[in-house]
Amino acid sequence: xxxxxxxxxxxxxxxxxxxxxxxxxxxxxxxxxxxxxxxxxxxxxxxxxxxxxxxxxxxxxxxxxxxxxxxxxxxxxxxxxxxxxxxxxxxxxxxxxxxxxxxxxxxxxxxxxxxxxxxxxxxxxxxxxxxxxxxxxxxxxxxxxxxxxxxxxxxxxxxxxxxxxxxxxxxxxxxxxxxxxxxxxxxxxxxxxxxxxxxxxxxxxxxxxxxxxxxxxxxxxxxxxxxxxxxxxxxxxxxxxxxxxxxxxxxxxxxxxxxxxxxxxxxxxxxxxxxxxxxxxxxxxxxxxxxxxxxxxxxxxxxxxxx
Amino acid sequence: xxxxxxxxxxxxxxxxxxxxxxxxxxxxxxxxxxxxxxxxxxxxxxxxxxxxxxxxxxxxxxxxxxxxxxxxxxxxxxxxxxxxxxxxxxxxxxxxxxxxxxxxxxxxxxxxxxxxxxxxxxxxxxxxxxxxxxxxxxxxxxxxxxxxxxxxxxxxxxxxxxxxxxxxxxxxxxxxxxxxxxxxxxxxxxxxxxxxxxxxxxxxxxxxxxxxxxxxxxxxxxxxxxxxxxxxxxxxxxxxxxxxxxx
Amino acid sequence: xxxxxxxxxxxxxxxxxxxxxxxxxxxxxxxxxxxxxxxxxxxxxxxxxxxxxxxxxxxxxxxxxxxxxxxxxxxxxxxxxxxxxxxxxxxxxxxxxxxxxxxxxxxxxxxxxxxxxxxxxxxxxxxxxxxxxxxxxxxxxxxxxxxxxxxxxxxxxxxxxxxxxxxxxxxxxxxxxxxxxxxxxxxxxxxxxxxxxxxxxxxxxxxxxxxxxxxxxxxxxxxxxxxxxxxxxxxxxxxxxxxxxxxxxxxxxx
Numbered sequence: 001x002x003x004x005x006x007x008x009x010x011x012x013x014x015x016x017x018x019x020x021x022x023x024x025x026x027x028x029x030x031x032x033x034x035x036x037x038x039x040x041x042x043x044x045x046x047x048x049x050x051x052x053x054x055x056x057x058x059x060x061x062x063x064x065x066x067x068x069x070x071x072x073x074x075x076x077x078x079x080x081x082x083x084x085x086x087x088x089x090x091x092x093x094x095x096x097x098x099x100x101x102x103x104x105x106x107x108x109x110x111x112x113x114x115x116x117x118x119x120x121x122x123x124x125x126x127x128x129x130x131x132x133x134x135x136x137x138x139x140x141x142x143x144x145x146x147x148x149x150x151x152x153x154x155x156x157x158x159x160x161x162x163x164x165x166x167x168x169x170x171x172x173x174x175x176x177x178x179x180x181x182x183x184x185x186x187x188x189x190x191x192x193x194x195x196x197x198x199x200x201x202x203x204x205x206x207x208x209x210x211x212x213x214x215x216x217x218x219x220x221x222x223x224x225x226x227x228x229x230x231x232x233x234x235x236x237x238x239x240x241x242x243x244x245x246x247x248x249x250x251x252x253x254x255x256x257x258x259x260x261x262x263x264x265x266x267x268x269x270x271x272x273x274x275x276x277x278x279x280x281x282x283x284x285x286x287x288x289x290x291x292x293x294x295x296x297x298x299x300x301x302x303x304x305x306x307x
Numbered sequence: 308x309x310x311x312x313x314x315x316x317x318x319x320x321x322x323x324x325x326x327x328x329x330x331x332x333x334x335x336x337x338x339x340x341x342x343x344x345x346x347x348x349x350x351x352x353x354x355x356x357x358x359x360x361x362x363x364x365x366x367x368x369x370x371x372x373x374x375x376x377x378x379x380x381x382x383x384x385x386x387x388x389x390x391x392x393x394x395x396x397x398x399x400x401x402x403x404x405x406x407x408x409x410x411x412x413x414x415x416x417x418x419x420x421x422x423x424x425x426x427x428x429x430x431x432x433x434x435x436x437x438x439x440x441x442x443x444x445x446x447x448x449x450x451x452x453x454x455x456x457x458x459x460x461x462x463x464x465x466x467x468x469x470x471x472x473x474x475x476x477x478x479x480x481x482x483x484x485x486x487x488x489x490x491x492x493x494x495x496x497x498x499x500x501x502x503x504x505x506x507x508x509x510x511x512x513x514x515x516x517x518x519x520x521x522x523x524x525x526x527x528x529x530x531x532x533x534x535x536x537x538x539x540x541x542x543x544x545x546x547x548x549x550x551x552x553x554x
Numbered sequence: 555x556x557x558x559x560x561x562x563x564x565x566x567x568x569x570x571x572x573x574x575x576x577x578x579x580x581x582x583x584x585x586x587x588x589x590x591x592x593x594x595x596x597x598x599x600x601x602x603x604x605x606x607x608x609x610x611x612x613x614x615x616x617x618x619x620x621x622x623x624x625x626x627x628x629x630x631x632x633x634x635x636x637x638x639x640x641x642x643x644x645x646x647x648x649x650x651x652x653x654x655x656x657x658x659x660x661x662x663x664x665x666x667x668x669x670x671x672x673x674x675x676x677x678x679x680x681x682x683x684x685x686x687x688x689x690x691x692x693x694x695x696x697x698x699x700x701x702x703x704x705x706x707x708x709x710x711x712x713x714x715x716x717x718x719x720x721x722x723x724x725x726x727x728x729x730x731x732x733x734x735x736x737x738x739x740x741x742x743x744x745x746x747x748x749x750x751x752x753x754x755x756x757x758x759x760x761x762x763x764x765x766x767x768x769x770x771x772x773x774x775x776x777x778x779x780x781x782x783x784x785x786x787x788x789x790x791x792x793x794x795x796x797x798x799x800x801x802x803x804x805x806x807x808x
Contacts, residue, residue, distance in 0.1 A: 097535065106355055106356060112538065114482075115489075118486060119531050247360055277371070283367040284368055287361060291350050
């Protein structure tokens with residue numbers, strides 16, 4: 001319960017921030033971290049609550065971004081419909097990967113999603129006519145909401161953070177229902193789950209598809225916000241970044257993951273000269289959190305759980 | 308990847324080929340054993356999930372370190388044989404391929420001997436199938452796991468080192484290779500050496516065909532597409548009759 | 555008056571790599587009866603239990619539950635049909651409170667879909683409240699309601715077992731299957747369990763249990779099946795079993 005109050009207060013703070021911050025660089029940084037947060041919130045449902053790992057989530061973000069971009073630029077589709085098409089297409093893709101692998105032990109999903117991430121990276125690099133190849137895809141139009149064009153940093157900031165909070169609240173709702181209980185059971189007591197009437201494979205599929213939905217949606221929004229996409233924004237490094245954010249924040253804790261995602265997505269922007277060190281920092285964070293504090297920041301934010 | 312890079316560094320110091328090959332593989336084996344000793348075996352309440360995350364963390368840390376210590380460039384490594392290219396029936400290919408094929412068969416043969424003929428190989432199989440029972444029989448499962456880490460590190464490094472003259476040594480050359488290895492064992496069926504060999508062959512041939520008939524930029528796709536198709540229709544692999552452990 | 559048969563197990567066999575774990579076993583459990591399955595270690599009791607709940611697939615045989623052949627159902631359909639079970643090694647979910655763990659048992663009675671859960675509409679709210687009420691009711695019935703908001707790792711072992719039983723009871727099962735409910739319990743906890751089992755039986759639930767604790771079995775069950783090396787060697791009332799030669803041989807040797 002306290003979780004919801006916490007996020008309500010946080011939302012008000014972030015909206016306030018939007019009125020005072022005038023620096024477009026900072027606003028841009030915060031909007032980008034909101035987009036990251038959408039992906040991470042979805043992945044947290046899969047990894048943190050249901051205990052299934054995807055090592056290729058950046059690939060699903062890429063699919064969302066590229067399909068939206070191609071639909072709107074090459075076929076002149078309305079941006080929102082383009083995003084809808086992109087999400088739908090990405091989901092179909094995800095069904096093909098998830099259906100066989102989610103029947104098997106969890107490292108199969110890990111490897112299959114890793115492979116999908118690589119495949120998407122290869123295709124976005126190689127299929128130059130459609131994707132622009134390594135040079136990237138340019139000229140993606142802007143979004144507009146109810147006739148309002150989101151044509152400056154402030155407008156987009158308000159829009160994306162509102163949407164992010166809606167998506168976070170929806171996930172909290174989901175976890176606070178019979179679905180959440182079922183997912184947590186699958187994570188730690190998979191064999192017992194059947195006895196309570198949980199169709200384990202179906203539930204794994206559902207949560208995988210939800211997390212892919214969040215990823216593809218975030219990808220589409222990213223494309224229409226930045227106006228330019230290239231394969232390097234959606235590589236394996238990104239997929240692992242998402243996982244680091246969840247592991248550090250505490251798998252299955254909304255508040256901890258929120259904080260770690262915002263911090264870990266902003267830091268690399270502030271210290272751009274350290275770019276080469278991020279993989280190591282990322283790797284060491286993963287190793288040490290898993291070794292010494294498997295709950296991440298979760299223990300600090302345990303109070304948000306108590307009723 | 309590490310094997311190739313270390314080999315490259317050693318060769319720079321003009322060490323003879325055989326020596327640098329051995330040193331690079333052995334040092335990676337030691338590193339792998341240390342990784343198991345320091346990180347994996349010390350992890351509290353290790354679950355499959357936490358170990359996957361752990362190995363991902365370790366792999367990007369190594370990659371990141373190599374990127375810093377060496378650099379991001381691809382380093383050419385000389386072919387092992389004095390003649391770089393040979394021609395058979397008019398088709399010209401790099402002589403290194405002969406070395407790769409030779410080593411592959413050698414390793415498979417040695418692994419076969421190891422698992423079928425030595426006590427330790429059998430202990431290793433037993434520990435993987437039923438760790439608890441193995442422990443009850445007085446096997447130090449932790450030690451066995453560490454050694455299997457070392458062996459797979461050794462073979463992985465050797466593979467990286469002998470492929471380096473073809474593919475260059477680079478900080479991120481490992482992921483694709485490792486994934487293709489996984490793809491080959493999925494196609495062949497897990498825990499089945501011969502299956503994995505045939506799986507590897509199928510994937511290799513498919514790769515060459517797609518490079519030849521479609522485009523070389525898509526050749527890496529072949530491995531993964533075949534793996535996904537196999538997972539979809541026959542998750543236990545093409546050459547394995549055993550049931551995969553389903554949930 | 556002849557009582558209705560709740561579940562009948564017909565000629566069940568199962569082998570693991572040549573070893574017959576369960577060998578042509580048949581028996582049935584009648585309505586509102588407490589039936590026990592006993593036998594030495596490795597007799598195949600838990601294997602049979604897992605076959606009945608379809609965690610394992612059987613090699614041959616037939617299981618009829620309330621006149622329905624269970625062949626066509628999956629293991630996750632059983633809860634809804636009225637079969638609940640507990641586990642020998644306790645399977646409470648650490649991330650859920652005691653109350654939530656019990657509400658988990660109510661899963662099969664909830665019909666909310668994904669959309670209802672996402673937006674927490676009235677339907678979802680009503681069903682969640684119902685699940686909570688039912689769970690609390692059961693906790694009160696077993697007299698452990700003060701534990702409702704604790705996490706499983708914060709409560710004593712004996713209570714974990716009671717929580718597991720509560721979880722199995724919350725969806726009003728026809729048949730309650732208990733897998734070694736007394737394992738790891740001390741004497742006073744076992745006595746409490748015995749009383750609990752009777753109180754559950756009084757509510758009209760049919761109970762089928764595997765047990766090691768002879769005392770418990772002899773004191774609570776109406777009928778006992780004895781297994782040894784995969785085979786059924788005797789079936790009957792406690793007093794009959796106590797004096798059966800086969801059983802004495804299996805337990806105490808020649």
